[in-house]
Amino acid sequence: MKQRRLEGRTAIITGGAGGIGAATGQLFAEEGARVALVDLEGSPLGEVAAEIRAQVPGAQVLEIRTDVGQEQAARAIVEEALGCFQAIDVLVNLAGIRSYEPLAEAKAETWDRILKANLLSYAFLAREALPALRRSGHGSIVNVSSTHALNPRAGMGQYDVTKAGIVSMTRTLAFEEARHKVRVNTVCPGLTLTPFHVKRLGRTREDLLSEKSKYNLQERWADPREVAYPILWLASDEASFITASTIMVDGGQHV
Numbered sequence: 730m731k732q733r734r735l736e737g738r739t740a741i742i743t744g745g746a747g748g749i750g751a752a753t754g755q756l757f758a759e760e761g762a763r764v765a766l767v768d769l770e771g772s773p774l775g776e777v778a779a780e781i782r783a784q785v786p787g788a789q790v791l792e793i794r795t796d797v798g799q800e801q802a803a804r805a806i807v808e809e810a811l812g813c814f815q816a817i818d819v820l821v822n823l824a825g826i827r828s829y830e831p832l833a834e835a836k837a838e839t840w841d842r843i844l845k846a847n848l849l850s851y852a853f854l855a856r857e858a859l860p861a862l863r864r865s866g867h868g869s870i871v872n873v874s875s876t877h878a879l880n881p882r883a884g885m886g887q888y889d890v891t892k893a894g895i896v897s898m899t900r901t902l903a904f905e906e907a908r909h910k911v912r913v914n915t916v917c918p919g920l921t922l923t924p925f926h927v928k929r930l931g932r933t934r935e936d937l938l939s940e941k942s943k944y945n946l947q948e949r950w951a952d953p954r955e956v957a958y959p960i961l962w963l964a965s966d967e968a969s970f971i972t973a974s975t976i977m978v979d980g981g982q983h984v
């Protein structure tokens with residue numbers, strides 16, 4: 730039988746109840762990983778975990794409900810994951826929120842909220858997980874940013890700034906951690922049809938999928954699993970010579 734890509738590995742995935750997070754959690758479980766899915770109280774985390782257990786026989790899924798924007802949450806997540814699985818080999822920082830204030834009207838409290846959720850949570854969780862990732866011997870951090878880290882637009886400046894910060898933080902961390910054999914990379918998704926967008930646009934999934942998109946070369950939305958695959962690949966030993974990279978998963982939107 731073919732060796733599964735993450736057999737025996739343990740991964741923490743933040744934003745695990747969201748569209749891309751759920752797809753990543755399921756794919757990781759299919760590829761043999763034990764997964765700690767982290768998301769906010771009140772998010773559909775339990776449903777996502779139950780679905781993974783139903784779809785993947787023998788899947789080991791730990792649910793952690795917390796606000797990753799709070800510094801103290803990072804240590805608690807790492808302790809709970811280690812208590813349950815004894816190791817951490819992969820960290821996928823993926824939790825994120827949006828804001829829609831033009832920079833000329835950007836409020837301090839919005840800046841505070843989005844910087845904590847989208848950027849500081851990545852930094853704190855990486856810091857707390859690094860001792861375990863270094864012990865792993867093949868530690869990998871995958872930070873999920875956005876195509877808009879590199880090609881900004883009007884109206885979502887705060888979000889785009891946090892996503893650009895993720896790319897920068899990834900490169901520095903890759904530099905610092907190379908000697909500890911921890912690889913650090915960024916995935917920049919483009920238009921991905923997650924429950925968030927279906928709800929935001931007030932249309933059906935089928936309706937949105939049937940329309941041509943003007944935003945990328947492939948003229949369509951990605952399925953969350955199409956973003957989960959590059960995350961999986963970067964997390965696995967197949968990407969063993971890849972660190973400090975930024976992988977665009979956006980149907981060519983960046984050109």
Ligand SMILES: NC(=O)c1ccc[n+]([C@@H]2O[C@H](COP(=O)([O-])OP(=O)(O)OC[C@H]3O[C@@H](n4cnc5c(N)ncnc54)[C@H](O)[C@@H]3O)[C@@H](O)[C@H]2O)c1
Pocket residue numbers: 743744745746747748749750767768769772795796797798823824825826846873874875876917918919920921922923924925926
């Ligand atoms: N869907 C897209 O088109 C798209 C495009 C580019 C980048 N992204 C990025 O991909 C990631 C996932 O996107 P998605 O569309 O699946 O979004 P989503 O909103 O469905 O998922 C994000 C998840 O993060 C969780 N979360 C937010 N703040 C949190 C916090 N403080 N603590 C814990 N959990 C928190 C949310 O509850 C949610 O489950 C995000 O970082 C997003 O910015 C998405």
